[in-house]
Amino acid sequence: MKLTIAPGDITATQADAIVNAANSTLLGGGGVDGAIHRRGGKQILAECRRLRETTLPDGLPQGQAVATTAGELPAHWVIHTVGPVWAKTIDKSDILASCYRESLRVAHGLGARTVAFPAVSAGVYGWPMEDAARIAVETCAAMREEVGDVVQEVLFVPFGAAAEQAFRDALESVERN
Template sequence: MAAMADIELVQGDLTEQEVDAIVNAANSSLLGGGGVDGAIHRKGGPEILAECRKLRAGHYGRGLPTGQAVATTAGRLLARWVVHTVGPVWSDTEDRSDLLADCHRNSLAVAADLGARSIAFPAISTGVYRWPMADAARIAVTTVRASESFDVVRFVLFDRAAHDTFAAAVREIR
């Protein structure tokens, strides 16, 4: 039986991570946007957008469904690949937790299929999609904890509050 991945927490910039794959909290168009998505496209360069356009011209003509994942080059980033996933929008009337878990699970599967051994995630859906940070951390850590395909799973958190919230989830979910 393989060992579970080490979970690392970093407060910083996802686009600066030296890992095999970084996960992009993309919008369904795959054509860039704000937040993490915009930063990855800006720093990674036009190669990422070119591959996203090819995906849209092919199998993902209507966009990438929520919870699914697909990979492109990482362009000028330090990583080898970008795994794009579309997080769910928070709802207080509908439980979408499975979709958020799917984002992590499917991103791990896509990256593993590419041969990645290290992967870095942002706090998916916690920005403009308004997912409560503590709940997102619990779902993310629980989902990636089960992975045996990676040496390192890193969460790159934008600020101290997010980092502390994920640290609490890691301690709680041992």
């Protein structure tokens, strides 16, 4: 499974599945979540509402993932995951890592060969970018054996120069070790 840095707008990324840094309601929000819902159109929201009415009445728990259509996005699916809000005094790294693991497991189950990730929790949830990038890259690299028979490439889609550099540094570190 190849790990690639592809900076830019995740809503314009060509991939089988695009991961959404969602909130637990699955009903849209700000940042990546809002952009995906706006660009993807009403079909995504309609499926999210159906999930809330059926299997997820209390919302999607942090660290878990679920898929919907991608609507008008250039992808087949959107995989929604809820990252933790960063806290200086509480280590929630395991929850953030779970977002990446569970999203890749969902992608594997769907048959997605390419998966695009934003920097989960590194926006309004306040996770320091360097640490968010390290957790993302290390977790995805560790999933190669489990999902690599289907998922051929993971695209990290950082937004902005600082985020791009953080992901490049994290990938370089993983490739060295």
